[in-house]
Amino acid sequence: MQINIPDPIYSEEAEQAVIGAVLVNHKAFLSLNTILDSDSFFFLKHQHIWRAIADTYEAHGTIDYMLVNNALKNIGVLDDIGGPAYLTQVINATPTSMHAVPYAYVVRGAKIRRDMIQALAEAIPRVANLDQEVDKALESAVTRISKAKRSNRRKRGRYADEIMADVYDEFERYVNTQESIQGLPTSLRDLTALTGGFRPGELTILAARPGMGKSAYLAQLAYHIATQTDAGVLLFLNEMTERSTAWRWLSQTANVNATLLRDPVKVPPMSFDRITTAIGAFEALKLYVNDDVSATTADMEEQIVWHQRLWGDNLIVIWDGMYRGEPLTEYSNNHERYGALSRELKTLALRNDIPVVASHQLSRKVESRADKMPRLSDLRESGNIEEDADYVWFILRQIMYDDMYEFPNEAKFGVAKARHSQPGTVTTYFEPSTLRFYDGQAKHIDLRDL
Numbered sequence: 001m002q003i004n005i006p007d008p009i010y011s012e013e014a015e016q017a018v019i020g021a022v023l024v025n026h027k028a029f030l031s032l033n034t035i036l037d038s039d040s041f042f043f044l045k046h047q048h049i050w051r052a053i054a055d056t057y058e059a060h061g062t063i064d065y066m067l068v069n070n071a072l073k074n075i076g077v078l079d080d081i082g083g084p085a086y087l088t089q090v091i092n093a094t095p096t097s098m099h100a101v102p103y104a105y106v107v108r109g110a111k112i113r114r115d116m117i118q119a120l121a122e123a124i125p126r127v128a129n130l131d132q133e134v135d136k137a138l139e140s141a142v143t144r145i146s147k148a149k150r151s152n153r154r155k156r157g158r159y160a161d162e163i164m165a166d167v168y169d170e171f172e173r174y175v176n177t178q179e180s181i182q183g184l185p186t187s188l189r190d191l192t193a194l195t196g197g198f199r200p201g202e203l204t205i206l207a208a209r210p211g212m213g214k215s216a217y218l219a220q221l222a223y224h225i226a227t228q229t230d231a232g233v234l235l236f237l238n239e240m241t242e243r244s245t246a247w248r249w250l251s252q253t254a255n256v257n258a259t260l261l262r263d264p265v266k267v268p269p270m271s272f273d274r275i276t277t278a279i280g281a282f283e284a285l286k287l288y289v290n291d292d293v294s295a296t297t298a299d300m301e302e303q304i305v306w307h308q309r310l311w312g313d314n315l316i317v318i319w320d321g322m323y324r325g326e327p328l329t330e331y332s333n334n335h336e337r338y339g340a341l342s343r344e345l346k347t348l349a350l351r352n353d354i355p356v357v358a359s360h361q362l363s364r365k366v367e368s369r370a371d372k373m374p375r376l377s378d379l380r381e382s383g384n385i386e387e388d389a390d391y392v393w394f395i396l397r398q399i400m401y402d403d404m405y406e407f408p409n410e411a412k413f414g415v416a417k418a419r420h421s422q423p424g425t426v427t428t429y430f431e432p433s434t435l436r437f438y439d440g441q442a443k444h445i446d447l448r449d450l
Contacts, residue, residue, distance in 0.1 A: 008042060017100065023094070036104055045081035048080060049068065187220050187224035195418060203349050214320070217395065219248050220437060236295055236317070257433045316355045323338065339385070360385065362394070373394065375416065
């Protein structure tokens with residue numbers, strides 16, 4: 001069988017731009033080295049140069065033309081890359097390192113495509129071999145493609161002393177600034193204090209029965225992080241449309257009854273200024289919304305990569321309606337489906353070093369108990385989700401079960417699983433007219449004054 005393999009995919013301009021960026025600004029190497037290694041380059045001379053750059057940085061802690069030139073000379077490949085003149089040519093063609101990261105992703109993308117083409121070229125003859133069982137042929141093809149995919153992941157291990165040095169630097173920074181070591185805020189004071197906030201690499205599952213306020217809280221959370229921190233927020237919606245969420249934000253931030261907003265004629269004129277101010281507050285926020293119900297974790301990762309280039313690495317992904325999602329792998333029942341989704345989300349958090357928050361539903365059995373506070377066993381198909389999640393939160397509004405409940409605005413957040421803190425319960429105040437949660441306030445009453 002004759003297979004027409006396309007010409008190799010590469011970008012000489014991008015490879016030169018990446019190398020030139022490092023030679024004019026050695027600090028660029030730190031970010032580029034997490035994206036590329038020497039094998040990422042198509043041209044052998046560029047592989048030699050990148051290897052020399054990495055060796056130079058490891059030996060001297062800095063990079064410049066002369067050091068790299070000497071490193072290439074010492075390993076006997078200086079003439080092979082075109083001599084000192086080629087290094088000078090690359091530097092002169094790269095006046096700034098500003099666009100180095102986008103060029104690095106071009107180089108990496110070309111390498112991935114080359115590897116995938118090679119894997120497919122090797123897999124096709126095996127699939128076409130009629131003497132081989134179909135299942136074995138398919139397994140062989142998938143294995144080769146998966147191997148090509150895994151080989152291009154850029155997560156590297158490090159020695160423990162390097163990791164602890166980073167931890168000490170972080171600890172020292174917090175001591176000097178008198179700040180607590182917390183992740184991104186939860187938008188509720190006591191909940192942040194209990195959980196420590198949302199940290200990179202961690203998966204938080206928020207679960208509740210319908211009507212408890214999952215979507216309202218996640219909308220509130222997205223806005224709070226976007227306005228109160230420098231983190232970018234990627235909000236994926238499977239429960240509501242982007243417009244419905246925008247109306248909800250308007251109600252929450254302008255403090256205007258959500259029902260009235262749907263009939264603007266009834267909105268009091270005195271609220272107009274608050275509405276205008278609230279809308280203006282969204283200008284230039286690092287807040288991205290995607291209500292494509294077919295979005296997968298692969299689509300999310302594509303947006304993560306794009307927005308990290310745009311906004312920086314500090315991001316959080318919030319997914320309202322995980323239970324409506326479809327995993328990347330096949331499944332035969334909901335247990336496998338939700339298990340695959342939770343693994344994909346945890347991998348997404350770890351691989352991109354960002355926090356991920358996703359909402360899930362609870363089974364009906366919680367409604368048959370006298371104590372309505374959900375338990376981990378109430379999670380639908382809970383086994384894998386409970387295992388993958390770093391935190392599992394529940395929302396309970398007792399008024400939804402008892403119309404005569406004495407505290408109609410009470411909303412409790414139960415933290416049932418906490419990998420890095422203690423489980424517990426936080427009581428908050430829910431305002432149904434604006435669909436917003438507030439910090440609970442304890443009032444101490446001296447009975448002698450009654």
